[in-house]
Amino acid sequence: MSARRKYLIAALIALLWGAAMLAAFWWFEARYLRTFEGERAELFSGDALRLPAALQGPGPVRFVHLWDPGCPCNVGNQQHLQELLQRFAGQPVDFYEVRKPGSKGRLPQPLAALKPLDGLIGAEQLPASPAVGIWDQSGELVYIGPYSEGAVCTSDNSFVEPILDAVLAGRKVR
Numbered sequence: 001m002s003a004r005r006k007y008l009i010a011a012l013i014a015l016l017w018g019a020a021m022l023a024a025f026w027w028f029e030a031r032y033l034r035t036f037e038g039e040r041a042e043l044f045s046g047d048a049l050r051l052p053a054a055l056q057g058p059g060p061v062r063f064v065h066l067w068d069p070g071c072p073c074n075v076g077n078q079q080h081l082q083e084l085l086q087r088f089a090g091q092p093v094d095f096y097e098v099r100k101p102g103s104k105g106r107l108p109q110p111l112a113a114l115k116p117l118d119g120l121i122g123a124e125q126l127p128a129s130p131a132v133g134i135w136d137q138s139g140e141l142v143y144i145g146p147y148s149e150g151a152v153c154t155s156d157n158s159f160v161e162p163i164l165d166a167v168l169a170g171r172k173v174r
Helices: 003-032 074-087 160-168
Strands: 061-067 093-099 131-135 141-145
Touching (some): 131 160, 141 160
């Protein structure tokens, strides 16, 4: 086979590979990337977020995982969530999960320890997922928001572990 023919075949393969990558990017963009409504920043106040009546008041720390099964961010978040379950096992922390209203899906088996929480008031107003809500031992909401800073959820850049540690130590969190 001549050198010219080898270069032509290599160029054709590179061109096909580039076209496939471009098509994959367009598919991903069309499927998962959405603009925010009205192109404005979304602000959310947890003031309207309330646990169901049966869980209000004194008790263990309540950790509520809020998620949308259709969001690709769940894949990276689930490892972090599993680490949280292991780290806080045996401590007075109850773990719950709330799926986006109207969506279908289940968490993978390692996360089966999360109890489904029906009746979380205000959950439909959350602007993004996955998110977490933490209620202290008195039943007061101390945190609502993302698990961590950045695009990847890990314990290295997490907001959640320090908050849970503070609440379990009896310190006030605002």
